[in-house]
Amino acid sequence: MLVVIGTIVLVACSWDNSDKKPERHAAPATSAPSNWFLDKKESFDPSKASVWVDMGPKGLNLLDGARASDRGGTVRVDELDDDNGLTPADVEIKLLTEPKHGSLELHSSRGRATYIPWNTDFQGKDDFTYTLKLKGRPEVIRATQYLDLEWSPGERFRRSEPAQRAFATCADARAHGAAPIHRGDPGWGEHLDADGDGIGCERG
Numbered sequence: 609m610l611v612v613i614g615t616i617v618l619v620a621c622s623w624d625n626s627d628k629k630p631e632r633h634a635a636p637a638t639s640a641p642s643n644w645f646l647d648k649k650e651s652f653d654p655s656k657a658s659v660w661v662d663m664g665p666k667g668l669n670l671l672d673g674a675r676a677s678d679r680g681g682t683v684r685v686d687e688l689d690d691d692n693g694l695t696p697a698d699v700e701i702k703l704l705t706e707p708k709h710g711s712l713e714l715h716s717s718r719g720r721a722t723y724i725p726w727n728t729d730f731q732g733k734d735d736f737t738y739t740l741k742l743k744g745r746p747e748v749i750r751a752t753q754y755l756d757l758e759w760s761p762g763e764r765f766r767r768s769e770p771a772q773r774a775f776a777t778c779a780d781a782r783a784h785g786a787a788p789i790h791r792g793d794p795g796w797g798e799h800l801d802a803d804g805d806g807i808g809c810e811r812g
Contacts, residue, residue, distance in 0.1 A: 644694060646742055646749050647675040647685070653752050659710075659734075660760035661725040668753060670701055671719035674740055689719055694742070696720075704737040704750070709757060712736060723755065731758045775800060778809035 654672035671689035678684040686693040696719030703714055709730055713722040723734075734755040741748045759767065774797030775781040775789070786795050787809035800808030 644676045644678055644742060645745065646740060646747050647677055652749060653754070656754045656756060658756045658758065659723060659725060660763070661730060661757050662728045662763040663760055666723045668721045668723055669719065670721055670738065670751070670753065671696055671699065676742060698743055700741040700743055702739045704739060707734045707736045707755070709734045725757060733757070781809045
């Protein structure tokens with residue numbers, strides 16, 4: 609009976625001005641509740657991202673596929689890249705390796721990054737690695753973001769069309785009434801511009 613009465617007193621006092629206050633969880637941005645754990649023990653890889661190098665910077669979701677589990681009582685699972693439950697503000701992100709063909713701007717409080725390709729002529733692979741850690745928890749997992757660098761469909765068309773229609777020689781250009789020919793004109797090819805001034809087949 610004493611236990612029950614004591615409980616009643618505590619509940620009643622929680623509404624007055626006494627020093628006894630109800631227990632509250634820490635703010636999510638400061639630390640995650642102690643019963644939440646990152647799902648993967650050591651590593652996870654977010655979805656591979658395609659980067660169109662001719663279209664400028666590419667936004668990346670570094671928490672894509674990252675989840676935490678509540679192991680206190682009823683098992684719950686929370687996606688970390690949204691604003692429900694645990695959010696990106698509850699996660700610490702640290703960059704381990706830099707990409708090789710671009711630069712990276714890290715927006716850790718939002719769980720995102722911006723990849724900026726260096727060379728619009730380069731097509732190939734790139735990647736970088738980073739770690740995730742719930743604030744207030746010791747567990748750390750490693751992640752690798754893989755990138756496919758390629759031209760956009762429009763850029764592929766733009767680059768392929770002139771090559772398909774380029775005149776083989778200046779004689780060919782003249783025969784079609786296209787000389788002199790300027791860079792960007794139908795039938796243009798760098799091989800037609802002997803002095804590199806952007807105008808081909810000026811003589812003859």
